[in-house]
Amino acid sequence: MNFFDTVGKMAIGSRLRLLTDKITEDAAQVYGMYGISMQPKWFPVFYALSRGENKTITEIAREIGHSHVSVSKIVREMIKNGFIKEKKDKTDGRKTVVCLSPKGMEVNEKIAAQYIDVNNAIEELSAQTKHDLWKAMQEWEFLLEQKSLLRRVQEQQKLRESSQVRIVPYQPQYRQAFHDLNEEWISTYFKMEASDYKALDDPDGHILRKGGHIFVALYHDEPVGVCALIPMKDPDYDFELAKMAVSPRAQGKSIGWLLGKACIEKARELGASKVYLESNTILKPAISLYHKLGFQKVAARKSPYERANIQMELAL
Template sequence: MYLASLGKLALGSRLKALSDHFYAAADEVYRALDAPIESRWLPVLRHLWDEGPKTVTEVAQAIGQTHSAVSQLTDRLARAGMVRRQRDPADGRRTVLALTGKAHAALAGLGPIWCAVQRGVSTSLEAHADHLLEAIAACERALQARPVVAAILAEHEAIKATPLEIVPYAPALRGHFYRLNAQWLERHFRIEAIDRAVLGDPERHILQPGGAIFFARLGTEVIGTCALLQESPGVFELTKMGVDETFRGLGAGKRLLEACIAEFHHRGGQTLFLESNSRLQTALRMYEKAGFAMQPSVRPGSHYERADVYMVYRPEAPPRQP
Protein backbone atom coordinates (compact mmCIF):
# COMPACT_ATOMS: atom_id res chain seq x y z
CA MET A 1 0.00 0.00 0.00
CA TYR A 2 1.47 3.32 -1.11
CA LEU A 3 0.44 5.35 1.94
CA ALA A 4 2.02 2.79 4.24
CA SER A 5 5.37 3.41 2.55
CA LEU A 6 5.23 7.07 3.64
CA GLY A 7 5.22 6.16 7.33
CA LYS A 8 4.31 8.92 9.80
CA LEU A 9 4.13 11.47 6.98
CA ALA A 10 0.81 9.96 5.83
CA LEU A 11 -0.59 9.18 9.28
CA GLY A 12 -3.53 11.55 8.83
CA SER A 13 -4.31 10.22 5.35
CA ARG A 14 -4.25 6.60 6.52
CA LEU A 15 -6.49 7.37 9.49
CA LYS A 16 -8.91 9.21 7.19
CA ALA A 17 -8.99 6.26 4.79
CA LEU A 18 -9.67 3.92 7.71
CA SER A 19 -12.33 6.27 9.06
CA ASP A 20 -14.02 6.52 5.65
CA HIS A 21 -14.01 2.71 5.42
CA PHE A 22 -15.83 2.33 8.75
CA TYR A 23 -18.28 5.14 7.96
CA ALA A 24 -19.14 3.51 4.64
CA ALA A 25 -19.52 0.09 6.27
CA ALA A 26 -21.85 1.48 8.94
CA ASP A 27 -23.96 3.28 6.33
CA GLU A 28 -24.26 0.09 4.31
CA VAL A 29 -25.45 -1.76 7.43
CA TYR A 30 -27.96 0.98 8.29
CA ARG A 31 -29.37 0.90 4.76
CA ALA A 32 -29.57 -2.88 4.72
CA LEU A 33 -31.50 -2.87 8.00
CA ASP A 34 -33.67 0.18 7.17
CA ALA A 35 -32.28 2.20 10.07
CA PRO A 36 -33.20 5.91 9.76
CA ILE A 37 -29.71 7.18 10.56
CA GLU A 38 -26.40 7.97 8.88
CA SER A 39 -23.06 6.97 10.35
CA ARG A 40 -21.73 10.53 10.57
CA TRP A 41 -24.74 11.56 12.65
CA LEU A 42 -23.94 9.11 15.41
CA PRO A 43 -21.49 11.12 17.61
CA VAL A 44 -23.83 14.12 17.94
CA LEU A 45 -27.04 12.13 18.28
CA ARG A 46 -25.60 9.66 20.76
CA HIS A 47 -24.07 12.43 22.90
CA LEU A 48 -27.36 14.32 23.07
CA TRP A 49 -29.17 11.07 23.81
CA ASP A 50 -26.79 10.20 26.65
CA GLU A 51 -26.25 13.70 28.09
CA GLY A 52 -29.34 15.70 27.18
CA PRO A 53 -29.45 19.14 25.52
CA LYS A 54 -26.03 20.73 24.99
CA THR A 55 -24.57 23.74 23.19
CA VAL A 56 -22.67 23.31 19.94
CA THR A 57 -19.46 24.15 21.81
CA GLU A 58 -20.12 21.50 24.46
CA VAL A 59 -20.88 18.86 21.83
CA ALA A 60 -17.77 19.77 19.83
CA GLN A 61 -15.56 19.46 22.89
CA ALA A 62 -17.13 16.15 23.91
CA ILE A 63 -16.77 14.43 20.52
CA GLY A 64 -13.45 15.99 19.49
CA GLN A 65 -14.67 17.88 16.45
CA THR A 66 -14.48 21.56 15.56
CA HIS A 67 -17.28 23.99 16.36
CA SER A 68 -17.74 24.60 12.63
CA ALA A 69 -18.05 20.88 11.83
CA VAL A 70 -20.65 20.31 14.57
CA SER A 71 -22.59 23.41 13.52
CA GLN A 72 -22.73 22.22 9.90
CA LEU A 73 -23.78 18.73 10.98
CA THR A 74 -26.45 20.24 13.21
CA ASP A 75 -27.91 22.01 10.18
CA ARG A 76 -28.19 18.66 8.38
CA LEU A 77 -29.73 17.00 11.42
CA ALA A 78 -32.24 19.83 11.76
CA ARG A 79 -33.26 19.46 8.13
CA ALA A 80 -33.67 15.71 8.72
CA GLY A 81 -35.95 16.43 11.69
CA MET A 82 -33.57 14.81 14.20
CA VAL A 83 -32.33 17.86 16.15
CA ARG A 84 -33.78 21.23 17.06
CA ARG A 85 -32.22 24.37 18.46
CA GLN A 86 -33.91 25.76 21.56
CA ARG A 87 -33.35 28.16 24.44
CA ASP A 88 -31.71 26.61 27.48
CA PRO A 89 -34.44 26.47 30.17
CA ALA A 90 -31.79 27.10 32.82
CA ASP A 91 -30.23 30.08 30.98
CA GLY A 92 -32.28 31.85 28.34
CA ARG A 93 -29.17 33.46 26.89
CA ARG A 94 -27.89 30.10 25.65
CA THR A 95 -29.04 28.08 22.68
CA VAL A 96 -28.79 24.32 23.07
CA LEU A 97 -29.29 21.35 20.76
CA ALA A 98 -31.98 18.85 21.67
CA LEU A 99 -33.19 15.63 20.09
CA THR A 100 -36.62 15.60 18.51
CA GLY A 101 -39.22 12.93 19.12
CA LYS A 102 -38.30 11.44 15.75
CA ALA A 103 -34.68 11.11 16.85
CA HIS A 104 -35.61 9.49 20.17
CA ALA A 105 -37.79 6.95 18.37
CA ALA A 106 -35.05 6.17 15.83
CA LEU A 107 -32.30 5.76 18.40
CA ALA A 108 -34.43 3.66 20.72
CA GLY A 109 -34.69 0.99 18.03
CA LEU A 110 -30.99 0.82 17.19
CA GLY A 111 -29.84 -1.28 20.15
CA PRO A 112 -29.68 -4.61 18.26
CA ILE A 113 -27.87 -2.94 15.35
CA TRP A 114 -25.27 -1.32 17.61
CA CYS A 115 -24.75 -4.63 19.38
CA ALA A 116 -24.24 -6.30 16.00
CA VAL A 117 -21.80 -3.57 14.97
CA GLN A 118 -19.66 -4.13 18.05
CA ARG A 119 -19.69 -7.89 17.62
CA GLY A 120 -19.06 -7.65 13.87
CA VAL A 121 -16.08 -5.35 14.34
CA SER A 122 -14.66 -7.77 16.90
CA THR A 123 -15.18 -10.69 14.52
CA SER A 124 -13.60 -8.86 11.59
CA LEU A 125 -10.63 -7.34 13.40
CA GLU A 126 -10.28 -9.90 16.18
CA ALA A 127 -7.73 -8.73 18.79
CA HIS A 128 -6.73 -5.82 16.55
CA ALA A 129 -9.95 -4.01 17.50
CA ASP A 130 -8.98 -3.79 21.18
CA HIS A 131 -5.40 -2.90 20.30
CA LEU A 132 -6.63 -0.16 17.97
CA LEU A 133 -8.90 1.33 20.61
CA GLU A 134 -6.07 1.28 23.15
CA ALA A 135 -3.71 2.91 20.65
CA ILE A 136 -6.26 5.61 19.80
CA ALA A 137 -6.78 6.37 23.48
CA ALA A 138 -3.02 6.58 24.02
CA CYS A 139 -2.67 8.92 21.03
CA GLU A 140 -5.45 11.16 22.33
CA ARG A 141 -3.74 11.44 25.70
CA ALA A 142 -0.37 12.14 24.10
CA LEU A 143 -1.80 14.84 21.83
CA GLN A 144 -3.41 16.56 24.80
CA ALA A 145 -0.11 16.55 26.67
CA ARG A 146 2.05 17.47 23.65
CA PRO A 147 0.14 19.23 20.84
CA VAL A 148 1.38 17.94 17.50
CA VAL A 149 1.53 21.29 15.67
CA ALA A 150 3.94 22.74 18.23
CA ALA A 151 6.04 19.57 18.10
CA ILE A 152 6.23 19.63 14.29
CA LEU A 153 7.18 23.31 14.14
CA ALA A 154 9.87 22.80 16.76
CA GLU A 155 11.33 19.89 14.77
CA HIS A 156 11.24 21.97 11.58
CA GLU A 157 13.15 24.73 13.33
CA ALA A 158 15.73 22.19 14.52
CA ILE A 159 16.13 20.67 11.04
CA LYS A 160 16.63 24.08 9.44
CA ALA A 161 19.22 25.00 12.08
CA THR A 162 21.23 21.80 11.59
CA PRO A 163 24.07 22.10 9.04
CA LEU A 164 24.14 19.61 6.17
CA GLU A 165 27.55 17.94 5.88
CA ILE A 166 29.05 15.95 3.02
CA VAL A 167 31.43 13.35 4.40
CA PRO A 168 33.55 10.64 2.72
CA TYR A 169 33.07 6.91 3.11
CA ALA A 170 33.88 5.25 6.41
CA PRO A 171 33.29 1.59 7.33
CA ALA A 172 30.72 2.64 9.92
CA LEU A 173 28.61 4.17 7.13
CA ARG A 174 28.55 1.03 4.97
CA GLY A 175 25.03 0.02 6.03
CA HIS A 176 23.67 3.43 5.05
CA PHE A 177 25.02 3.01 1.53
CA TYR A 178 22.92 -0.11 1.11
CA ARG A 179 19.89 1.27 2.98
CA LEU A 180 19.56 4.52 1.06
CA ASN A 181 20.01 2.96 -2.36
CA ALA A 182 17.80 -0.05 -1.64
CA GLN A 183 15.05 2.26 -0.39
CA TRP A 184 15.16 4.26 -3.61
CA LEU A 185 15.43 1.25 -5.95
CA GLU A 186 12.60 -0.66 -4.30
CA ARG A 187 10.36 2.37 -4.48
CA HIS A 188 10.93 3.18 -8.15
CA PHE A 189 12.29 0.01 -9.79
CA ARG A 190 13.84 -3.12 -8.31
CA ILE A 191 17.23 -4.16 -7.01
CA GLU A 192 19.11 -5.76 -9.90
CA ALA A 193 21.91 -8.28 -9.51
CA ILE A 194 24.60 -5.66 -10.18
CA ASP A 195 23.05 -3.37 -7.56
CA ARG A 196 23.10 -6.13 -4.98
CA ALA A 197 26.76 -6.85 -5.65
CA VAL A 198 27.90 -3.22 -5.51
CA LEU A 199 25.77 -2.25 -2.52
CA GLY A 200 26.79 -5.35 -0.62
CA ASP A 201 30.54 -4.73 -1.00
CA PRO A 202 31.24 -1.08 -1.91
CA GLU A 203 34.88 -1.32 -0.85
CA ARG A 204 35.60 -3.98 -3.45
CA HIS A 205 33.44 -2.64 -6.27
CA ILE A 206 33.89 1.14 -5.85
CA LEU A 207 36.73 2.12 -3.56
CA GLN A 208 39.42 -0.43 -4.51
CA PRO A 209 39.15 0.30 -8.28
CA GLY A 210 39.85 3.98 -7.51
CA GLY A 211 36.37 5.39 -6.83
CA ALA A 212 34.86 7.36 -3.98
CA ILE A 213 31.66 7.38 -1.94
CA PHE A 214 30.13 10.38 -0.22
CA PHE A 215 27.36 10.74 2.33
CA ALA A 216 25.07 13.62 3.26
CA ARG A 217 24.69 13.88 7.00
CA LEU A 218 22.24 16.06 8.90
CA GLY A 219 23.34 16.08 12.50
CA THR A 220 23.54 12.40 13.42
CA GLU A 221 21.29 11.23 10.57
CA VAL A 222 22.72 9.98 7.28
CA ILE A 223 20.21 11.13 4.68
CA GLY A 224 21.88 10.60 1.31
CA THR A 225 24.73 9.03 -0.60
CA CYS A 226 26.40 9.06 -4.02
CA ALA A 227 29.35 7.26 -5.56
CA LEU A 228 32.03 7.95 -8.14
CA LEU A 229 33.02 4.68 -9.82
CA GLN A 230 36.21 4.50 -11.91
CA GLU A 231 35.45 2.31 -14.90
CA SER A 232 38.88 2.69 -16.50
CA PRO A 233 41.80 5.14 -16.18
CA GLY A 234 40.28 8.63 -16.41
CA VAL A 235 36.73 7.36 -17.00
CA PHE A 236 34.28 7.65 -14.11
CA GLU A 237 30.61 6.88 -13.59
CA LEU A 238 28.40 8.91 -11.28
CA THR A 239 26.31 6.21 -9.65
CA LYS A 240 24.33 5.00 -6.67
CA MET A 241 22.80 8.32 -5.69
CA GLY A 242 20.02 7.97 -3.13
CA VAL A 243 18.44 10.49 -0.77
CA ASP A 244 16.03 9.57 1.99
CA GLU A 245 12.68 10.88 0.77
CA THR A 246 11.88 12.15 4.24
CA PHE A 247 14.66 14.72 3.80
CA ARG A 248 14.00 15.83 0.22
CA GLY A 249 14.19 19.58 -0.32
CA LEU A 250 17.28 20.21 1.81
CA GLY A 251 19.66 20.22 -1.15
CA ALA A 252 21.37 16.95 -0.24
CA GLY A 253 21.26 15.59 -3.80
CA LYS A 254 22.79 18.75 -5.24
CA ARG A 255 25.54 18.81 -2.60
CA LEU A 256 26.39 15.14 -3.19
CA LEU A 257 26.51 15.70 -6.94
CA GLU A 258 28.85 18.67 -6.48
CA ALA A 259 31.10 16.59 -4.22
CA CYS A 260 31.40 13.81 -6.82
CA ILE A 261 32.12 16.28 -9.63
CA ALA A 262 34.78 18.01 -7.51
CA GLU A 263 36.37 14.61 -6.77
CA PHE A 264 36.31 13.77 -10.48
CA HIS A 265 38.27 16.94 -11.24
CA HIS A 266 40.60 16.36 -8.28
CA ARG A 267 41.54 12.97 -9.71
CA GLY A 268 42.18 14.38 -13.15
CA GLY A 269 39.25 12.56 -14.72
CA GLN A 270 38.67 12.86 -18.44
CA THR A 271 35.14 11.43 -18.84
CA LEU A 272 32.27 11.42 -16.38
CA PHE A 273 28.96 9.80 -17.27
CA LEU A 274 25.80 8.54 -15.63
CA GLU A 275 22.89 6.31 -16.49
CA SER A 276 19.35 7.01 -15.36
CA ASN A 277 15.71 6.61 -16.30
CA SER A 278 13.44 9.01 -18.16
CA ARG A 279 10.82 8.77 -15.40
CA LEU A 280 13.12 10.62 -13.00
CA GLN A 281 12.61 14.09 -14.43
CA THR A 282 13.56 15.98 -11.26
CA ALA A 283 16.91 14.17 -11.07
CA LEU A 284 17.56 14.65 -14.80
CA ARG A 285 17.02 18.40 -14.50
CA MET A 286 19.48 18.49 -11.59
CA TYR A 287 22.08 16.62 -13.67
CA GLU A 288 21.62 18.99 -16.60
CA LYS A 289 22.06 22.05 -14.40
CA ALA A 290 25.31 20.51 -13.13
CA GLY A 291 26.62 20.14 -16.69
CA PHE A 292 25.54 16.69 -17.85
CA ALA A 293 24.35 16.50 -21.46
CA MET A 294 21.76 14.02 -22.70
CA GLN A 295 23.05 11.51 -25.24
CA PRO A 296 20.94 10.34 -28.21
CA SER A 297 20.86 6.69 -27.14
CA VAL A 298 21.46 4.45 -24.15
CA ARG A 299 25.05 3.67 -23.27
CA PRO A 300 26.46 0.70 -25.19
CA GLY A 301 26.90 -2.27 -22.88
CA SER A 302 24.80 -0.73 -20.10
CA HIS A 303 24.73 -2.82 -16.93
CA TYR A 304 21.24 -1.75 -15.88
CA GLU A 305 17.88 -2.99 -17.15
CA ARG A 306 16.20 0.21 -15.94
CA ALA A 307 18.58 2.57 -17.75
CA ASP A 308 17.08 4.36 -20.75
CA VAL A 309 19.03 7.63 -20.28
CA TYR A 310 22.73 8.17 -20.87
CA MET A 311 24.35 11.50 -19.93
CA VAL A 312 27.93 12.75 -20.20
CA TYR A 313 29.45 15.57 -18.17
CA ARG A 314 30.12 18.56 -20.40
CA PRO A 315 29.87 21.70 -18.29
CA GLU A 316 29.98 23.91 -21.38
CA ALA A 317 26.96 22.18 -22.98
CA PRO A 318 23.62 24.07 -22.96
CA PRO A 319 20.76 22.42 -21.05
CA ARG A 320 18.23 20.36 -22.99
CA GLN A 321 15.13 22.29 -24.04
CA PRO A 322 11.89 21.01 -22.48
Protein backbone atom coordinates (compact mmCIF):
# COMPACT_ATOMS: atom_id res chain seq x y z
CA MET A 1 0.00 0.00 0.00
CA ASN A 2 1.22 3.50 -0.84
CA PHE A 3 2.79 5.25 2.15
CA PHE A 4 0.66 8.36 1.71
CA ASP A 5 -2.55 6.32 1.47
CA THR A 6 -1.64 4.81 4.83
CA VAL A 7 -0.51 7.98 6.59
CA GLY A 8 -3.16 10.25 5.11
CA LYS A 9 -3.34 14.04 5.01
CA MET A 10 -1.09 14.54 8.04
CA ALA A 11 1.85 13.80 5.70
CA ILE A 12 0.93 16.70 3.40
CA GLY A 13 4.31 18.39 3.93
CA SER A 14 6.21 15.24 2.93
CA ARG A 15 4.00 14.72 -0.10
CA LEU A 16 4.43 18.30 -1.28
CA ARG A 17 8.20 17.98 -0.85
CA LEU A 18 8.16 14.79 -2.91
CA LEU A 19 6.22 16.51 -5.69
CA THR A 20 8.58 19.51 -5.49
CA ASP A 21 11.60 17.21 -5.69
CA LYS A 22 10.21 15.52 -8.83
CA ILE A 23 9.55 18.83 -10.54
CA THR A 24 12.89 20.33 -9.44
CA GLU A 25 14.80 17.30 -10.71
CA ASP A 26 13.18 17.63 -14.13
CA ALA A 27 13.63 21.42 -14.08
CA ALA A 28 17.40 21.04 -13.69
CA GLN A 29 17.47 18.88 -16.80
CA VAL A 30 15.19 21.27 -18.68
CA TYR A 31 17.68 24.09 -18.18
CA GLY A 32 20.36 21.81 -19.62
CA MET A 33 18.22 21.18 -22.73
CA TYR A 34 18.37 24.88 -23.53
CA GLY A 35 22.04 25.27 -22.71
CA ILE A 36 21.41 27.25 -19.55
CA SER A 37 23.54 26.43 -16.50
CA MET A 38 21.13 27.76 -13.89
CA GLN A 39 19.84 26.09 -10.76
CA PRO A 40 16.02 25.91 -10.44
CA LYS A 41 16.07 27.59 -7.02
CA TRP A 42 17.63 30.70 -8.59
CA PHE A 43 14.73 31.24 -10.98
CA PRO A 44 12.51 33.55 -8.82
CA VAL A 45 15.43 35.93 -8.22
CA PHE A 46 16.49 35.72 -11.87
CA TYR A 47 12.97 36.48 -13.07
CA ALA A 48 12.61 39.41 -10.65
CA LEU A 49 15.69 40.97 -12.27
CA SER A 50 14.89 39.93 -15.84
CA ARG A 51 13.30 43.27 -16.76
CA GLY A 52 16.65 45.01 -16.28
CA GLU A 53 15.87 46.85 -13.04
CA ASN A 54 18.26 47.35 -10.14
CA LYS A 55 16.77 46.00 -6.92
CA THR A 56 17.77 45.56 -3.30
CA ILE A 57 17.60 42.16 -1.66
CA THR A 58 14.71 43.42 0.46
CA GLU A 59 12.75 44.41 -2.64
CA ILE A 60 13.37 41.04 -4.28
CA ALA A 61 12.38 39.14 -1.12
CA ARG A 62 9.13 41.13 -0.90
CA GLU A 63 8.35 40.55 -4.58
CA ILE A 64 8.92 36.77 -4.66
CA GLY A 65 7.67 36.03 -1.14
CA HIS A 66 10.93 34.59 0.19
CA SER A 67 12.79 35.49 3.35
CA HIS A 68 15.57 38.07 3.25
CA VAL A 69 18.05 35.40 4.38
CA SER A 70 17.01 33.01 1.61
CA VAL A 71 17.27 35.67 -1.10
CA SER A 72 20.61 36.90 0.22
CA LYS A 73 22.03 33.37 0.03
CA ILE A 74 20.77 32.86 -3.54
CA VAL A 75 22.14 36.25 -4.62
CA ARG A 76 25.59 35.31 -3.28
CA GLU A 77 25.48 32.06 -5.26
CA MET A 78 24.36 33.83 -8.45
CA ILE A 79 27.08 36.47 -8.10
CA LYS A 80 29.66 33.73 -7.65
CA ASN A 81 28.41 32.05 -10.82
CA GLY A 82 28.37 35.28 -12.81
CA PHE A 83 24.62 35.64 -13.31
CA ILE A 84 24.16 38.90 -11.45
CA LYS A 85 26.30 41.72 -10.15
CA GLU A 86 25.96 44.15 -7.27
CA LYS A 87 26.67 47.85 -7.09
CA LYS A 88 25.86 50.94 -5.06
CA ASP A 89 22.52 52.62 -5.67
CA LYS A 90 23.00 55.85 -7.64
CA THR A 91 20.38 57.71 -5.59
CA ASP A 92 21.54 56.41 -2.21
CA GLY A 93 25.15 55.33 -1.87
CA ARG A 94 24.41 53.50 1.35
CA LYS A 95 22.25 50.99 -0.51
CA THR A 96 23.55 48.01 -2.42
CA VAL A 97 21.49 46.87 -5.39
CA VAL A 98 21.81 43.90 -7.72
CA CYS A 99 21.04 43.42 -11.40
CA LEU A 100 21.67 40.90 -14.15
CA SER A 101 25.26 40.73 -15.37
CA PRO A 102 26.10 40.51 -19.08
CA LYS A 103 26.02 36.73 -18.67
CA GLY A 104 22.64 37.00 -17.00
CA MET A 105 21.30 39.21 -19.80
CA GLU A 106 22.50 36.66 -22.34
CA VAL A 107 20.67 33.90 -20.48
CA ASN A 108 17.59 36.13 -20.34
CA GLU A 109 17.48 36.17 -24.15
CA LYS A 110 18.06 32.41 -24.47
CA ILE A 111 15.45 31.45 -21.90
CA ALA A 112 12.49 32.89 -23.84
CA ALA A 113 12.01 29.67 -25.84
CA GLN A 114 12.19 27.64 -22.64
CA TYR A 115 9.41 29.74 -21.11
CA ILE A 116 7.13 28.94 -24.05
CA ASP A 117 7.79 25.20 -23.99
CA VAL A 118 7.54 24.85 -20.21
CA ASN A 119 4.30 26.83 -20.09
CA ASN A 120 2.78 24.68 -22.86
CA ALA A 121 3.90 21.49 -21.09
CA ILE A 122 2.24 22.64 -17.84
CA GLU A 123 -0.93 23.58 -19.72
CA GLU A 124 -0.99 20.12 -21.33
CA LEU A 125 -0.50 18.47 -17.93
CA SER A 126 -3.26 20.59 -16.39
CA ALA A 127 -5.66 19.65 -19.18
CA GLN A 128 -5.18 15.99 -18.26
CA THR A 129 -6.08 16.51 -14.61
CA LYS A 130 -9.48 16.54 -12.93
CA HIS A 131 -8.49 19.24 -10.41
CA ASP A 132 -6.81 22.57 -11.09
CA LEU A 133 -3.65 22.42 -8.97
CA TRP A 134 -2.79 26.06 -9.63
CA LYS A 135 -6.13 27.32 -8.32
CA ALA A 136 -5.95 24.92 -5.39
CA MET A 137 -2.53 26.28 -4.42
CA GLN A 138 -3.87 29.83 -4.58
CA GLU A 139 -6.74 28.85 -2.29
CA TRP A 140 -4.41 27.12 0.18
CA GLU A 141 -1.99 30.04 0.20
CA PHE A 142 -4.83 32.46 0.87
CA LEU A 143 -6.29 30.36 3.68
CA LEU A 144 -2.91 29.78 5.31
CA GLU A 145 -2.28 33.52 5.22
CA GLN A 146 -5.49 33.96 7.19
CA LYS A 147 -4.64 31.21 9.68
CA SER A 148 -1.44 29.17 9.66
CA LEU A 149 -1.35 25.39 9.76
CA LEU A 150 0.33 25.65 13.17
CA ARG A 151 -2.57 27.69 14.51
CA ARG A 152 -5.09 25.24 13.04
CA VAL A 153 -3.33 22.29 14.69
CA GLN A 154 -3.25 24.15 18.00
CA GLU A 155 -7.01 24.72 17.76
CA GLN A 156 -7.66 21.06 16.97
CA GLN A 157 -5.48 20.03 19.91
CA LYS A 158 -7.48 22.33 22.17
CA LEU A 159 -10.79 20.93 20.88
CA ARG A 160 -9.67 17.34 21.37
CA GLU A 161 -8.30 17.92 24.86
CA SER A 162 -11.26 20.03 25.99
CA SER A 163 -13.60 17.23 24.88
CA GLN A 164 -11.87 15.05 27.50
CA VAL A 165 -12.71 17.51 30.29
CA ARG A 166 -15.73 16.76 32.50
CA ILE A 167 -17.40 19.42 34.64
CA VAL A 168 -18.92 17.90 37.78
CA PRO A 169 -20.59 19.29 40.92
CA TYR A 170 -18.44 19.62 44.02
CA GLN A 171 -18.06 16.61 46.28
CA PRO A 172 -16.20 16.44 49.63
CA GLN A 173 -13.43 14.47 47.92
CA TYR A 174 -12.55 17.61 45.94
CA ARG A 175 -12.19 19.86 48.99
CA GLN A 176 -8.39 19.77 48.98
CA ALA A 177 -8.23 20.38 45.23
CA PHE A 178 -10.52 23.41 45.63
CA HIS A 179 -8.20 24.80 48.26
CA ASP A 180 -4.88 23.94 46.58
CA LEU A 181 -5.76 25.10 43.06
CA ASN A 182 -6.91 28.50 44.34
CA GLU A 183 -3.98 28.92 46.70
CA GLU A 184 -1.60 28.07 43.85
CA TRP A 185 -2.75 30.80 41.49
CA ILE A 186 -3.36 33.44 44.16
CA SER A 187 0.11 32.93 45.64
CA THR A 188 1.66 33.10 42.17
CA TYR A 189 0.36 36.63 41.47
CA PHE A 190 -0.74 38.06 44.82
CA LYS A 191 -0.98 37.02 48.45
CA MET A 192 -3.60 35.01 50.26
CA GLU A 193 -6.06 37.20 52.19
CA ALA A 194 -8.46 36.58 55.08
CA SER A 195 -11.45 36.27 52.73
CA ASP A 196 -9.60 33.61 50.75
CA TYR A 197 -8.93 31.47 53.80
CA LYS A 198 -12.56 31.66 54.92
CA ALA A 199 -13.92 30.35 51.63
CA LEU A 200 -11.16 27.86 50.89
CA ASP A 201 -10.89 26.37 54.38
CA ASP A 202 -14.65 25.93 54.72
CA PRO A 203 -16.37 25.79 51.31
CA ASP A 204 -19.40 24.04 52.83
CA GLY A 205 -20.07 26.75 55.38
CA HIS A 206 -19.16 29.81 53.30
CA ILE A 207 -20.49 28.72 49.90
CA LEU A 208 -22.60 25.56 49.70
CA ARG A 209 -24.82 25.89 52.79
CA LYS A 210 -25.57 29.49 51.80
CA GLY A 211 -27.10 28.30 48.53
CA GLY A 212 -23.95 28.45 46.44
CA HIS A 213 -22.45 25.94 44.06
CA ILE A 214 -18.96 24.75 43.20
CA PHE A 215 -17.98 23.06 39.95
CA VAL A 216 -14.91 20.94 39.40
CA ALA A 217 -13.17 20.24 36.08
CA LEU A 218 -11.82 16.73 35.73
CA TYR A 219 -9.23 15.84 33.11
CA HIS A 220 -8.58 12.11 32.96
CA ASP A 221 -10.49 12.01 36.28
CA GLU A 222 -8.00 14.37 37.95
CA PRO A 223 -9.36 17.66 39.37
CA VAL A 224 -7.57 20.39 37.43
CA GLY A 225 -9.95 23.33 37.71
CA VAL A 226 -12.60 24.75 40.05
CA CYS A 227 -15.07 27.63 40.13
CA ALA A 228 -17.73 28.78 42.57
CA LEU A 229 -21.09 30.49 42.23
CA ILE A 230 -21.70 32.35 45.49
CA PRO A 231 -25.04 33.99 46.50
CA MET A 232 -24.80 37.76 47.10
CA LYS A 233 -26.75 39.88 49.56
CA ASP A 234 -27.01 42.69 47.07
CA PRO A 235 -30.07 44.18 45.36
CA ASP A 236 -28.18 44.43 42.07
CA TYR A 237 -26.71 40.94 41.85
CA ASP A 238 -27.86 37.40 42.58
CA PHE A 239 -24.54 35.56 42.43
CA GLU A 240 -20.83 36.15 42.31
CA LEU A 241 -18.62 34.09 40.01
CA ALA A 242 -15.56 33.48 42.18
CA LYS A 243 -12.68 31.20 43.10
CA MET A 244 -12.00 30.16 39.51
CA ALA A 245 -8.66 28.39 39.30
CA VAL A 246 -7.07 26.14 36.69
CA SER A 247 -3.90 24.15 37.17
CA PRO A 248 -0.99 25.44 35.04
CA ARG A 249 -0.52 21.83 33.90
CA ALA A 250 -3.97 21.83 32.33
CA GLN A 251 -4.16 25.27 30.75
CA GLY A 252 -4.96 25.54 27.05
CA LYS A 253 -7.85 23.06 27.23
CA SER A 254 -10.72 25.58 27.53
CA ILE A 255 -11.21 24.58 31.17
CA GLY A 256 -11.88 28.15 32.35
CA TRP A 257 -14.47 28.56 29.61
CA LEU A 258 -16.21 25.28 30.52
CA LEU A 259 -16.25 26.13 34.23
CA GLY A 260 -17.56 29.63 33.55
CA LYS A 261 -20.32 28.30 31.29
CA ALA A 262 -21.33 25.73 33.92
CA CYS A 263 -21.66 28.45 36.57
CA ILE A 264 -23.61 30.74 34.26
CA GLU A 265 -26.00 27.94 33.26
CA LYS A 266 -26.59 27.12 36.94
CA ALA A 267 -27.28 30.80 37.70
CA ARG A 268 -29.72 30.92 34.81
CA GLU A 269 -31.36 27.70 36.00
CA LEU A 270 -31.82 29.27 39.45
CA GLY A 271 -33.57 32.29 37.92
CA ALA A 272 -30.74 34.78 38.45
CA SER A 273 -30.80 38.03 36.50
CA LYS A 274 -27.21 39.22 37.04
CA VAL A 275 -23.87 37.64 37.95
CA TYR A 276 -20.97 39.65 39.37
CA LEU A 277 -17.23 39.04 39.55
CA GLU A 278 -14.02 40.72 40.67
CA SER A 279 -10.56 40.32 39.19
CA ASN A 280 -7.32 42.15 38.49
CA THR A 281 -6.31 43.63 35.15
CA ILE A 282 -2.86 42.04 35.24
CA LEU A 283 -4.63 38.71 34.66
CA LYS A 284 -5.13 39.39 30.96
CA PRO A 285 -6.15 35.83 29.94
CA ALA A 286 -8.77 35.80 32.70
CA ILE A 287 -10.17 39.19 31.70
CA SER A 288 -10.31 38.04 28.09
CA LEU A 289 -12.18 34.90 29.17
CA TYR A 290 -14.73 36.92 31.13
CA HIS A 291 -15.36 39.13 28.11
CA LYS A 292 -15.91 36.03 25.96
CA LEU A 293 -18.38 34.75 28.55
CA GLY A 294 -20.29 38.01 28.15
CA PHE A 295 -19.19 39.97 31.23
CA GLN A 296 -18.84 43.75 30.98
CA LYS A 297 -16.90 46.15 33.21
CA VAL A 298 -18.93 48.09 35.76
CA ALA A 299 -18.13 50.98 38.12
CA ALA A 300 -15.84 50.07 40.99
CA ARG A 301 -17.47 48.73 44.15
CA LYS A 302 -16.00 48.15 47.60
CA SER A 303 -14.22 44.79 47.56
CA PRO A 304 -13.08 42.54 50.42
CA TYR A 305 -9.91 41.81 48.41
CA GLU A 306 -6.91 44.11 48.15
CA ARG A 307 -5.98 42.61 44.77
CA ALA A 308 -9.32 43.40 43.06
CA ASN A 309 -9.14 46.39 40.72
CA ILE A 310 -11.87 45.53 38.21
CA GLN A 311 -15.51 44.54 38.64
CA MET A 312 -17.63 42.99 35.92
CA GLU A 313 -21.23 41.88 35.49
CA LEU A 314 -23.22 39.59 33.24
CA ALA A 315 -26.90 40.20 32.57
CA LEU A 316 -28.70 36.90 32.00
